[in-house]
Amino acid sequence: MTSNTPLHLAAALDGAGWHPAAWREPNSRPDELFTGAYWTDLAAVAQRGLLDFVTIEDSLAAPVNRYAPDAADSVDRVRARIDAHLVAARIAPLTRHLGLIPTITTTHTEPFHVSKGIATLDYTSRGRAGWQVKVSGHADEAAHFGRRTVPELTAQDWTAIAEGTLPQVLVDLFDEAGDFVEVVRRLWDSWEDGAEIRDVETRRFIDRDKLHYIDFEGRYFSVRGPSVTPRPPQGQPVVTALAHQALPYELAARGADLVFVTPADDVHAQSVLADVAAASERVGRTGEPLRVYADLVAFLDNDHESGAARLRRLDGLAGIEFASDATVFTGSAGDLADHLAAWQQLGFDGFRLRPGVAVDDLEAVSSTLVPILQRRGLLRTEYPDTSLRGVLGLPTDVPNRYVTGTPAA
Numbered sequence: 001m002t003s004n005t006p007l008h009l010a011a012a013l014d015g016a017g018w019h020p021a022a023w024r025e026p027n028s029r030p031d032e033l034f035t036g037a038y039w040t041d042l043a044a045v046a047q048r049g050l051l052d053f054v055t056i057e058d059s060l061a062a063p064v065n066r067y068a069p070d071a072a073d074s075v076d077r078v079r080a081r082i083d084a085h086l087v088a089a090r091i092a093p094l095t096r097h098l099g100l101i102p103t104i105t106t107t108h109t110e111p112f113h114v115s116k117g118i119a120t121l122d123y124t125s126r127g128r129a130g131w132q133v134k135v136s137g138h139a140d141e142a143a144h145f146g147r148r149t150v151p152e153l154t155a156q157d158w159t160a161i162a163e164g165t166l167p168q169v170l171v172d173l174f175d176e177a178g179d180f181v182e183v184v185r186r187l188w189d190s191w192e193d194g195a196e197i198r199d200v201e202t203r204r205f206i207d208r209d210k211l212h213y214i215d216f217e218g219r220y221f222s223v224r225g226p227s228v229t230p231r232p233p234q235g236q237p238v239v240t241a242l243a244h245q246a247l248p249y250e251l252a253a254r255g256a257d258l259v260f261v262t263p264a265d266d267v268h269a270q271s272v273l274a275d276v277a278a279a280s281e282r283v284g285r286t287g288e289p290l291r292v293y294a295d296l297v298a299f300l301d302n303d304h305e306s307g308a309a310r311l312r313r314l315d316g317l318a319g320i321e322f323a324s325d326a327t328v329f330t331g332s333a334g335d336l337a338d339h340l341a342a343w344q345q346l347g348f349d350g351f352r353l354r355p356g357v358a359v360d361d362l363e364a365v366s367s368t369l370v371p372i373l374q375r376r377g378l379l380r381t382e383y384p385d386t387s388l389r390g391v392l393g394l395p396t397d398v399p400n401r402y403v404t405g406t407p408a409a
Helices: 036-048 084-094 111-124 155-162 168-189 246-255 266-283 307-318 333-346 358-375
Strands: 008-013 053-056 099-105 130-134 196-199 204-206 238-242 258-261 291-300 327-331 350-355
Touching: 008 036, 008 291, 008 358, 036 053, 036 084, 036 358, 053 084, 053 130, 084 099, 084 111, 099 111, 099 238, 111 130, 111 168, 130 168, 168 238, 168 246, 238 246, 246 258, 246 266, 258 266, 266 291, 266 333, 291 307, 291 333, 291 358, 307 327, 327 333, 333 350, 333 358, 350 358
Parallel strands: 008 053, 008 350, 053 099, 099 130, 130 238, 238 258, 258 291, 291 327, 291 350
Antiparallel strands: 196 204
């Protein structure tokens, strides 16, 4: 498959960066990791580079690299987070074009809250909100709430997961996540566009006939609706998910607009694309195809040190060789541009770069990689005047399922 469409580029922000020693780099501002200024500065760099969006990682447990033999009680890592959704809310009024996609779990939250929160972010960002769906399948996360028990995964479980077989507890959590996304999407539609009349003379703020009960009844949720938040500016904010194998691919195909995947090489990249397409077919997805973005962890060359040398040095600081679910790229911005262009030709709709060191590598992406892609005619030179959905090439006029005459109504 070949592509002549512009390349889409995004960044995944996670604390000081995706390398566990990133916070010890001279530019990393460890004293400011939990300040608004740190995150708004990163967002400004991403927007200067015309990136489509940034995702903001979050979890219900202290950050840990589950792909490396990293002791969970290590104290030489950033073992803390601030809330991704609230970070996005802080960034929203200080940016104009950049899409904002916080990570929010579906496991220990309620869809009504998430629907309302993302809709509000869509209002405050003027149509630039998204949501990265996440399943929380670890016992330590469940222990924070005490409302359900999630068993600790065993070594045999992890082996089975690596071979493509999920334990039943994870199968159920992904099934729950599918229902969760469906409820959120229905709540976004529970107000028709134009339901707010705001007519002072007639003393009518809303047209009650344009508000709808969603009456969702499923295995995990019973939600009546309607929302208390009017339909978001985008109608349906962008829903995304990170997925590595069949069941997560199916979750994305059921409810997401965009899936992040982690191909290891060219051959694996083609099989991943085929697997995502097969998942879409199995769940009976119709309408807009699921957009597929490849994730890469990036350590780019700078004027003083190659990306590979930086990674080796960071590994030395951490005392452990960095490992990731995604391809780890080291090299020049030109080399990365070659790589992205080649994978775009395989059929990927875009790429999400995970900066190894957030401040340094995001700056390199914006100031070096992006101009190279622009000179090659692969990346736009300005933002279009549209919503995040419009930037991503998704329909901007999304039918409301509860409006009479809508096919899904």
